[in-house]
Amino acid sequence: MARQQLPPQIKTRDVVDRRTGKPVRRYVVTVDVAPPGEPRKQVKKRFTTEREARSFLATTQAEVARGTYVAASSTTVRQAVQDWLDTRQLKPTTLQSYTVVLQALVDENGDTQVQKLSEADVVRMLRRLRSGKSPGRKKWTARSCNLLLTLTKAVLESEKRQGRVVRNVAADIRPMERDARTAKTLTHEQMLTVLDHECRDRHLWTLALHGLRRGEIAGLRWENVDLDARTITIAETRVAVGKEVLTSTPKSKQSRRTLPLPQDVVDVLKAARRAQRAERLKAGSMYQGGEHLACDEFGKPYHPDKLSRDWREMIKALGVDRVRLHDARHTCGTLMHLRGVPITVIAAWLGHSSAAFTMATYTHSQDDALAAAGVTLTARVSEQM
Structure with missing residues (x-):
């Protein structure tokens, strides 16, 4: 059976393996990832096998076609939170309040890359805060947890709009049921x-x-x-x-x-x-x-x-x-x-x-x-x- 011709996005390159000193073949994939109508943008990645190269090309092209492609990013949750706060036009008191609340997200998941943050990560964080098991923090009320959830959704939605994540992993998390509390009033x-x-x-x-x-x-x-x-x-x-x-x-x-x-x-x-x-x-x-x-x-x-x-x-x-x-x-x-x-x-x-x-x-x-x-x-x- 005749060998299938490589698509134009895949080029071969013969190099010397540093460990063995023997010549080996590598497959370099160059694929357009910019949505239609936007300036050209390409991603280049090298693979050791043709199969891996073809799989990456097919997956990437499909994601670009669906509008779900995002380039690999090392942006952490800490950086995403700071970027979001820096771009808000808020009253100083509100900004300070949001900064204090979002610090819980940073403390729990700050070093996690945004693209690797999961819905489970956010849910576990909220449950720890609600139960009083978050290190260094008192037990949070449902109202405080829900405010943190709202702000987390806003931060991740901003990341999504900027093309750094495919979806907002906190979008479908439901707010906690508020504490049953009736305000007291003076007689x-x-x-x-x-x-x-x-x-x-x-x-x-x-x-x-x-x-x-x-x-x-x-x-x-x-x-x-x-x-x-x-x-x-x-x-x-x-x-x-x-x-x-x-x-x-x-x-x-x-x-x-x-x-x-x-x-x-x-x-x-x-x-x-x-x-x-x-x-x-x-x-x-x-x-x-x-x-x-x-x-x-x-x-x-x-x-x-x-x-x-x-x-x-x-x-x-x-x-x-x-x-x-x-x-x-x-x-x-x-x-x-x-x-x-x-x-x-x-x-x-x-x-x-x-x-x-x-x-x-x-x-x-x-x-x-x-x-x-x-x-x-x-x-x-x-x-x-």
């Missing part, structure tokens, strides 16, 4: 206990119960408070990301908002303003800053985490059941809802872009006590919202 009596509590930071807890985020409270400056017009403008946030405190603009267009204040809130803010001015006089040259509503006796802005710690200590001292500072925001949304405030208005007050998100996340009807709060909410909080 009507508990809310009044906090609002009436005379303390240095009473104005901060009042703002929290009127729906401001922790970062918004930490970032609020006196220049954005108009006590005559009875308004506050949310124009800046201070948030803790890792060990850093980052100052930025609000998280969305809807989060930047101007809110009318009830008179009792204005009175609390006026008292806080007078107290801070007195502290400035007392501290003299030691006083630095004082632009923020949330600051110490010497004008230094609070670390956002301090707000959470002081809130916990305050409600414990008042004998109130443990409720997170962020749950004060839930309380605001819930009481507005139970008082019949339209959900679109509640969303605008809280700074949400989606009324559906507000309804699903920030309004609750938990028990008889909360239902009663909707009926008996005092005029100073509800009627002027």
Whole structure:
């Protein structure tokens, strides 16, 4: 039987084997891999047998025809993550947050080549994080794991668009079921206990119960408070990301908002303003800053985490059941809802872009006590919202 002629993409080359010193034949494959309409691109590879050369040529041409061909790449997961972060146009706080979350992917699979990363690798990583078996890390919540999964999918999708992987191996991984957790809200009596509590930071807890985020409270400056017009403008946030405190603009267009204040809130803010001015006089040259509503006796802005710690200590001292500072925001949304405030208005007050998100996340009807709060909410909080 006549020997089958080699295709033009395969050339033979006679060389001397370095180990034996004898002449041997090698097969060099040169194949076009650029999609139609794009500049020419070729891949060249050498084989010891004709069979291997023909197999590589056929497989490569078929992948090019299907649009699934990717050239061999040594890009690692660590490099892919860094490339993705470097090309994102994100707020500094969001970028830092994503960097912290994706560090788990880098720590687990950073040295793995992206082309060798498997779906099983990603699933195992998520399971270890969820179970608390990832070295050096506490047990992650399902929410945190799902955020990491979302970001991992985004990184791999970027690699796919750039032609470095055939498919996104994380694309079909389903998010973990969220922890069954209902946000706690203060009862009507508990809310009044906090609002009436005379303390240095009473104005901060009042703002929290009127729906401001922790970062918004930490970032609020006196220049954005108009006590005559009875308004506050949310124009800046201070948030803790890792060990850093980052100052930025609000998280969305809807989060930047101007809110009318009830008179009792204005009175609390006026008292806080007078107290801070007195502290400035007392501290003299030691006083630095004082632009923020949330600051110490010497004008230094609070670390956002301090707000959470002081809130916990305050409600414990008042004998109130443990409720997170962020749950004060839930309380605001819930009481507005139970008082019949339209959900679109509640969303605008809280700074949400989606009324559906507000309804699903920030309004609750938990028990008889909360239902009663909707009926008996005092005029100073509800009627002027």
